[in-house]
Amino acid sequence: xxxxxxxxxxxxxxxxxxxxxxxxxxxxxxxxxxxxxxxxxxxxxxxxxxxxxxxxxxxxxxxxxxxxxxxxxxxxxxxxxxxxxxxxxxxxxxxxxxxxxxxxxxxxxxxxxxxxxxxxxxxxxxxxxxxxxxxxxxxxxxxxxxxxxxxxxxxxxxxxxxxxxxxxxxxxxxxxxxxxxxxxxxxxxxxxxxxxxxxxxxxxxxxxxxxxxxxxxxxxxxxxxxxxxxxxxxxxxxxxxxxxxxxxxxxxxxxxxxxxxxxxxxxxxxxxxxxxxxxxxxxxxxxxxxxxxxxxxxxxxxxxxxxxxxxxxxxxxxxxxxxxxxxxxxxxxxxxxxxxxxxxxxxxxxxxxxxxxxxxxxxxxxxxxxxxxxxxxxxxxxxxxxxxxxxxxxxxxxxxxxxxxxxxxxxxxxxxxxxxxxxxxxxxxxxxxxxxxxxxxxxxxxxxxxxxxxxxxxxxxxxxxxxxxxxxxxxxxxxxxxxxxxxxxxxxxxxxxxxxxxxxxxxxxxxxxxxxxxxxxxxxxxxxxxxxxxxxxxxxxxxxxxxxxxxxxxxxxxxxxxxxxxxxxxxxxxxxxxxxxxxxxxxxxxxxxxxxxxxxxxxxxxxxxxxxxxxxxxxxxxxxxxxxxxxxxxxxxxxxxxxxxxxxxxxxxxxxxxxxxxxxxxxxxxxxxxxxxxxxxxxxxxxxxxxxxxxxxxxxxxxxxxxxxxxxxxxxxxxxxxxxxxxxxxxxxxxxxxxxxxxxxxxxxxxxxxxxxxxxxxxxxxxxxxxxxxxxxxxxxxxxxxxxxxxxxxxxxxxxxxxxxxxxxxxxxxxxxxxxxxxxxxxxxxxxxxxxxxxxxxxxxxx
Numbered sequence: 125x126x127x128x129x130x131x132x133x134x135x136x137x138x139x140x141x142x143x144x145x146x147x148x149x150x151x152x153x154x155x156x157x158x159x160x161x162x163x164x165x166x167x168x169x170x171x172x173x174x175x176x177x178x179x180x181x182x183x184x185x186x187x188x189x190x191x192x193x194x195x196x197x198x199x200x201x202x203x204x205x206x207x208x209x210x211x212x213x214x215x216x217x218x219x220x221x222x223x224x225x226x227x228x229x230x231x232x233x234x235x236x237x238x239x240x241x242x243x244x245x246x247x248x249x250x251x252x253x254x255x256x257x258x259x260x261x262x263x264x265x266x267x268x269x270x271x272x273x274x275x276x277x278x279x280x281x282x283x284x285x286x287x288x289x290x291x292x293x294x295x296x297x298x299x300x301x302x303x304x305x306x307x308x309x310x311x312x313x314x315x316x317x318x319x320x321x322x323x324x325x326x327x328x329x330x331x332x333x334x335x336x337x338x339x340x341x342x343x344x345x346x347x348x349x350x351x352x353x354x355x356x357x358x359x360x361x362x363x364x365x366x367x368x369x370x371x372x373x374x375x376x377x378x379x380x381x382x383x384x385x386x387x388x389x390x391x392x393x394x395x396x397x398x399x400x401x402x403x404x405x406x407x408x409x410x411x412x413x414x415x416x417x418x419x420x421x422x423x424x425x426x427x428x429x430x431x432x433x434x435x436x437x438x439x440x441x442x443x444x445x446x447x448x449x450x451x452x453x454x455x456x457x458x459x460x461x462x463x464x465x466x467x468x469x470x471x472x473x474x475x476x477x478x479x480x481x482x483x484x485x486x487x488x489x490x491x492x493x494x495x496x497x498x499x500x501x502x503x504x505x506x507x508x509x510x511x512x513x514x515x516x517x518x519x520x521x522x523x524x525x526x527x528x529x530x531x532x533x534x535x536x537x538x539x540x541x542x543x544x545x546x547x548x549x550x551x552x553x554x555x556x557x558x559x560x561x562x563x564x565x566x567x568x569x570x571x572x573x574x575x576x577x578x579x580x581x582x583x584x585x586x587x588x589x590x591x592x593x594x595x596x597x598x599x600x601x602x603x604x605x606x607x608x609x610x611x612x613x614x615x616x617x618x619x620x621x622x623x624x625x626x627x628x629x630x631x632x633x634x635x636x637x638x639x640x641x642x643x644x645x646x647x648x649x650x651x652x653x654x655x656x657x658x659x660x661x662x663x664x665x666x667x668x669x670x671x672x673x674x675x676x677x678x679x680x681x682x683x684x685x686x687x688x689x690x691x692x693x694x695x696x697x698x699x700x701x702x703x704x705x706x707x708x709x710x711x712x713x714x715x716x717x718x719x720x721x722x723x724x725x726x727x728x729x730x731x732x733x734x735x736x737x738x739x740x741x742x743x744x745x746x747x748x749x750x751x752x753x754x755x756x757x758x759x760x761x762x763x764x765x766x767x768x769x770x771x772x773x774x775x776x777x778x779x780x781x782x783x784x785x786x787x788x789x790x791x792x793x794x795x796x797x798x799x800x801x802x803x804x805x806x807x808x809x810x811x812x813x814x815x816x817x818x819x820x821x822x823x824x825x826x827x828x829x830x831x832x833x834x835x836x837x838x839x840x841x842x843x844x845x846x847x848x849x850x851x852x853x854x855x856x857x858x859x860x861x862x863x864x865x866x867x868x869x870x871x872x873x874x875x876x877x878x879x880x881x882x883x884x885x886x887x888x889x890x891x892x893x894x895x896x897x898x899x900x901x902x903x904x905x906x907x908x909x910x911x912x913x914x915x916x917x918x919x920x921x922x923x924x925x926x927x928x929x930x931x932x933x934x935x936x937x938x939x940x941x942x943x944x945x946x947x948x949x950x951x952x953x954x955x956x957x958x959x960x961x962x963x964x965x966x967x968x969x970x971x
Contacts, residue, residue: 159190160329162213164233169221174257174314178219181322186394187329206233210240215325218300219255220264225274231293238296251328254305255321265301267294326389342516342544343509347379347502348386351480354498355387361475369486370502372643373545376482379502380452383480387450392474394450395420397465399640401457405605407694407723410464417465421449448476456483504542511537513544517551528559535566545642552632553587578651584632585652595687596625597634600641601649602666603690606719608639610746613789614688614717617743617765662686670695677704682712690719693727702729706736717744722771743786747772753797754778762786770794777802785809793817793838803827814838816861821845829853840864840883848872858901862887869912877901885909885930894919906930908953913937928952 161182165175175191182189190209210216216237224230241250256264263269278290311317354366368376381396388394397416403409456462462481473479481489489497505513511533515521524530532554540546554562565583588594596619603611615622629635636642641649650668657663661672662681666688673691676682689712696702709715718738720729731751737758738745743765750772761767762783769777771794787807792798793816804810805827811834815821821842828837829849833856839845841864850873851857857876861883862868869888875898882899885908896902897919903926907913913934918941920926931937932953943949 159188159209159213161187161189161215161217161325162210162237163189163191163217163219164230164237165219166221166224166227166230169223170219170257174308174318175219177314178217178318178321181318182325184392185322185326186388187322187325207236210236214250214329216241216250216252217255217321218252219257220259220301221257222259222270223274224259224264225267225271225293225297226277228278231278231296234300235292235296238299252300252303253321253325254300254303255317256301256305256307256309258308260309261301261305261307264297267297271297329389341378341382342513343505344375344379344382347375348383350503351379351383351500352387354500355478355480357498363473363475363477363479365479365481365489365497367486367489367497367499368480368482368502369499370484371543372484373543374502374504375544376502377454378544380454380480380482384450384452391450391476391478392447393421396452396454398454400453400461401455404458404461404464410460413461413464417451421451445474447474449473450478450480452480452482454482456481456488457485459488462489505540505544505547506542507537510540510542510544510547513547514551517548518554520555528563532562532566549584549632549634549645553584578648582648582652584634585648587632588628588634590625590628592619592621593625593628595619596622597629598649598653598666599688600626600629600635601646602653602668603688603719604641604646605668605692606690606721610719613766614719614744618687618716656685667691670697674702677708678702680705680707680711682709682715684711684713686712686715688717688719689715691721693720693722693729696727700727702727704729704731704735706731706733708735709738710736712739714741715739716741717746718742719744719746720748721746722748745769750774765789767791773797776800782806788812790814796820801825801828804831807831809833811835811856815842816840818842819844824848832856835859837861843867851876863906863908871895874899880904880925882906888912890914892916892920896920897922899923901925904928904930907934909933910937911935916941 163175163179165171170176179189179191190213192206210233218234218237237252241252254261254264259269259271263271267275275290275294278293279287282290306317306321308314308317311320351366351368355364357364368379370376377398384394384396388396395417397413397420400413403413403416451465453462453465466479483489486499511524512522514533514536515524515529518532519525519529524533536547536550540550554565557565565587568583585594585597588597596615599615599618600611603614606614612622619625626635626638630638634641634645653664653666656665660681661667661669662676662679662683663685664672665685667673667676667686668690670691673689674696676686676689693702728749729751735752735756737756740760741763742761743763745764746766746768748768748770750769753773753775755761755774755778757779759778760782761778762785764784764787766789767777767787768789768791770791772792774792774795775797776799781803783806784804785806785808787810789812790804790807790810791812791814792801793814795815796817796819798815798818798821801813801815801821801824803825804813807827808831810831813828813831813834814836815824816838817840819842821839822844824839824845826849828834829851830853832853834854835856836859837851837854837857838859838861840861843864843866845865846867847870848862848868851860852873852875854874854876856878857874858878859881860872860874860879861881862872863883864886865884866886867888868884869890871884871889871891871893873895874882875895877898877900879899880901881904882902883904883906885906887910889907889910890912891914892907894917896917900923902923905920905926905928908930909932911934913931914936916937920929921941921943926949928950929940930952931940934953940951
């Protein structure tokens with residue numbers, strides 16, 4: 125586009141270090157967005173008219189649409205983000221208008237769109253749709269009228285150095301104008317034109333999406349059609365609910381996803397709510413489920429702050445009564461989950477609405493007040509379908525070619541009993557193996573009853589040749605309730621090849637994605653650990669059930685076999701406190717990680733007689749609300765990679781100095797009794813040091829100034845902290861947060877050229893010195909509430925990467941240096957024209 129909105133926040137105003145993300149347990153990760161429609165238009169012609177109307181209509185129809193309102197088109201060339209949006213969009217809509225050709229940006233966009241559409245494959249073909257808004261198609265095709273005037277100017281401007289570029293533009297316009305599209309002069313009024321374009325895209329989406337989504341699936345259409353028949357029975361204006369019911373791995377979620385992709389465009393509002401059972405396991409899960417429903421079905425992010433229960437006390441009830449709604453609720457395990465969404469009633473939806481539920485227990489809808497709930501029990505794969513699925517994954521072909529392959533296929537078909545997940549897992553374990561190997565594996569299949577799914581799925585686990593891969597798989601299976609990035613952080617403290625191991629697990633169908641493992645696979649992994657010792661949990665390698673952890677720690681039955689312990693205090697039943705003996709961990713010599721999470725629980729762990737020791741093999745120690753003043757004196761932390769004692773009672777970590785050469789992350793947030801941080805001279809590899817809200821902390825050790833690998837330093841709200849050591853040697857530092865350090869009155873001595881975010885809000889700093897010019901990578905500079913701040917050095921104008929300065933509530937600050945070298949910067953809270961307001965400066969001019 126030729127122009128972009130300046131009202132939105134900079135898309136690059138916050139960043140995080142890729143080098144440290146593996147070790148930080150709570151990063152915010154933004155998923156890569158993909159779009160169904162990309163809108164290309166001349167901003168000053170149609171942004172606030174036709175384009176805005178079309179964009180609004182597409183959103184109402186739940187069609188993911190990219191429109192450049194985020195300033196991506198600033199500059200002379202198409203940004204990587206904008207080019208990626210073109211690549212990832214299914215439909216590329218070009219809105220030609222009177223002044224379209226006068227913008228070189230718009231012309232470059234058309235060239236990219238045409239080129240990208242030619243590269244797209246048949247299974248993911250991109251469709252270009254031209255819209256001629258108040259211009260004749262021949263004007264675009266032949267470049268007459270205003271297009272001729274624009275190109276005459278381009279010919280003069282590019283005559284000497286880039287004349288070929290003009291010809292590329294002309295060819296691209298001719299190709300685009302020759303495509304089938306829409307003409308505003310023949311389709312009137314404008315509302316009709318918008319409606320027809322949206323309807324056309326919706327129909328094409330419903331036509332093409334299932335085929336691309338269903339690549340590699342077997343027998344899916346037959347099963348989808350059975351669900352469609354149930355949804356269509358009775359009057360089209362009736363409310364109808366269909367339950368997709370069956371055992372784990374039978375394909376319930378797969379059918380539901382494919383169904384949603386085919387029919388969601390036929391409803392005024394729609395949403396797919398995945399993994400409901402998992403989402404609602406934690407405290408507050410039902411509220412998050414309600415929030416997710418509101419966000420998806422209404423398309424309004426403001427509803428994501430909803431905290432009401434029941435949901436229908438919120439005005440969303442009245443909104444939905446006027447709409448036909450499709451809601452697909454995946455993996456429902458309890459009636460309360462549907463009650464939280466719909467209060468057991470269909471009265472909240474408009475005529476023609478449909479609810480689809482996938483579940484292992486068809487009784488979960490027993491509370492739903494619908495006269496006739498339709499249940500579809502998922503059909504197992506027949507022999508032909510099973511054979512086709514097996515051959516695709518085992519031999520990369522549709523049918524067996526040799527006799528031994530036929531025999532192998534038939535044996536697996538009998539064993540799997542029509543369960544597609546079981547077929548896929550076995551096939552993947554045999555992929556690339558020779559006849560003898562496969563024959564031996566098949567002979568073992570007959571020794572296990574067909575109903576014993578856990579043992580069946582263990583075949584793939586036993587096929588893992590690397591012991592480290594097996595351990596990583598068991599950790600993922602047993603500790604899957606941990607936050608994903610915490611779990612990955614744990615794995616990377618204990619193993620060398622985590623990423624490649626996960627890639628192998630994906631290839632062997634032991635994981636569905638990098639972040640998700642199928643329920644049946646997870647239960648199989650946990651059963652492997654259970655089989656290590658059925659009678660005594662203390663002799664197993666991993667403990668994740670609260671009752672097993674409590675048994676081991678209160679009875680001192682731990683052994684060196686235990687590698688990991690995870691205890692979520694919200695899972696502790698029938699007791700308000702857990703009292704441990706001093707010797708609770710004495711025998712657990714092999715323990716590599718210990719994770720104790722309170723998750724808002726009021727229950728506590730008491731150590732009335734202290735703690736003799738912790739295992740010296742610990743790599744990862746996360747113990748929220750640790751109850752003692754010190755870590756055990758006998759504990760040697762030299763193997764620790766991550767230490768997190770958030771909200772603990774520690775006054776100092778340990779007495780004297782300790783060797784901590786492997787420590788990468790140290791988190792002491794909310795340790796309100798903490799007086800001092802120990803000497804960190806030996807922590808040469810420390811990347812993250814966070815001690816937020818340590819209200820009694822008076823000083824930090826000078827050794828912090830020598831942590832060359834430190835990436836993030838967070839001392840926010842340490843109100844008694846008065847001084848900082850020199851930070852000039854922290855050459856890797858990317859983020860420094862001193863928010864709320866009320867007694868800090870001197871700008872920190874820092875010169876890291878990698879520093880991207882600096883927050884000194886609420887400090888007593890009165891001046892930002894000229895040394896700030898050395899922070900060449902600085903993007904965000906926050907000074908909110910610096911009420912003693914009077915001056916910022918003119919050197920700040922040299923920071924060409926700076927995108928945001930926040931000066932809200934800086935009552936003594938009166939004038940900001942003149943900006944001329946920084947292309948685009950936002951300054952918030954700056955006094956301008958005698959009243960506070962946020963302004964955008966572009967090349968020194970306020971807009």
